[in-house]
Amino acid sequence: MKLHKFTATTFTQAMNRVRKELGEDAIIVSSIEERGLFHITAAIESDFDTGRKSFDRIYESLDEHGLGELTKKQIKDLIRSLEHKIPEPSECLAASLDQILHFNPFDLENLKDGAGVSKSCPIALIGPPGAGKTACIAKLAIEATVLDLNPIVITLDAEKAGAIAQLTSFTNALAIPFEKADTKEELSEHITTHNGLVLLDTTGLNPYDDNQIAFAKEMLSHAAAIIVLVMPAGLDMQEAQDMIKVFKTLNPSYLIVTKIDMCRRFGNVMGLSIYSGLPLSYFGHSPHISSPLIPFTPIELAQMIQFKNSFLVK
Ligand SMILES: Nc1nc2c(ncn2[C@@H]2O[C@H](COP(=O)(O)OP(=O)(O)O)[C@@H](O)[C@H]2O)c(=O)[nH]1
Ligand SMILES: [Mg+2]
Structure with missing residues (x-):
């Protein structure tokens, strides 16, 4: 209006x-x-009509995202309470989402862990197999190169067939150093001898394999890494909740959601943040490493909810 x-x-x-x-x-x-x-x-009347219709459309679109009833009611109540102050409907939706969820795209140049402590590095990505961790490592390595942060990629994923080839090909193309570490000692040596941003790629973890989780915990605490949980969009929420419970034991500070481009409903994306208690930091919307991770903001999420991702296909 x-x-x-x-x-x-x-x-x-x-x-x-x-x-x-x-x-x-x-x-x-x-x-x-x-x-x-x-x-x-x-x-004028038509201004009221258009404004009203857009708000009605937002209330309707919230019904299409598989949100939990409680969260949906919470968002709708917030929009109602803010409608008169923020007359632009997508901004009003974004302001409501901002009150329910945390958004915090981390700054590669000034990382802070969950306790707000400033650290220079390393950053480790964890998550289930196929979540897109290695793709995210590649995208972050490109950003770090652009920012002149002199990145190195270290993988703890030496066993997975193809993992080394995948990393070798992009690190070679970008002239970024690349190492693998099978033991704590190797990991320490690579970290201490590199002067720049350390990006740690990890083995895709089966949350129900206690040995894998214990090994990852030991390696990551040894590296004193800031841990980022990478989860794909579109997971069954109950399965995701169970996985998150285990991944939380590795003390992640941030959440990256990948495969947004393969999703048209975003209740599950909000659920990942709500259940993990982690801030939405970035989202991935392409398998191509030249397509950067995008900072997750309330406006981005509001657009996903309103336009069901058609905004990505520009
Ligand atoms: N469509 C789409 N595919 C992605 C995205 N991120 C990663 N992928 C693809 O998902 C697959 C698994 O990614 P990978 O990085 O190897 O996962 P990892 O096992 O967690 O390291 C690969 O084929 C990637 O190209 C994304 O945001 N969108
Ligand atoms: Mg991988």
């Missing part, structure tokens, strides 16, 4: 301007006299 303001020296003159510019159907929202001047705020 767009408000129009008119000022004149008499009420009649101000009303004449309203009628002239907005027509006979103009709706008077307020009129005040202040130090001899009359101020009228008015809107």
Whole structure:
């Protein structure tokens, strides 16, 4: 809804301007006299209609994302309470999402762990197999190179067939150093001898394999890494909840959600953040490493919810 303001020296003159510019159907929202001047705020019916329809569309679209009933009610109540203050519907939805979820795209140049402690590095990505960790490592390595942070990629994923080839090919192409570490000692040596940002790629973890989780925990705490949980969009929420419970034992500080491009419903993406208690930091929307991770903001999520991702296909 767009408000129009008119000022004149008499009420009649101000009303004449309203009628002239907005027509006979103009709706008077307020009129005040202040130090001899009359101020009228008015809107036209069609503005109300369009505004109302967009808000109605937002309420409808919230029903299409598989949100839990409680979260959906919470968002709708927040939108209702903010509608009059934020008349632009997508901004109002974004402001409501901002109150329910945490958004924190980390700054590669100034990383902070969950306790808010500033650290220079390393960053380790953890998550289930196929989540897109290695693709994210490649995208972060490109960003780090652009920022002149002199990145090195170290993998703890030496066993997976193809993992080394995948990493060798992009690190060679970008002229980024690449090492693998099978033991704590090897990991320490690579970290201490490199002067720059350390990006740690890990083995895809089966959360129900206690040995894998214990090994990852030992290696990552030894590396004193800031840990980022990488989860794909579109997972069954109950399965995701169970996985998150285990991954939380590795003390992640941030959440990256990948494969947003393969998703048209975003309740599950919100659920990943709500259940993990982790801030949405970046999202991946392409398998191509030249397509960077995008900072997750309330506006981005509001657009996903409103337009079901059609905004990505530009
Ligand atoms: N469509 C799409 N595919 C992705 C995305 N991120 C990763 N992939 C693909 O998902 C597959 C698994 O990714 P990979 O990085 O190897 O996963 P990892 O096992 O967690 O290291 C690969 O084929 C990637 O190209 C994304 O954001 N969108
Ligand atoms: Mg991998």
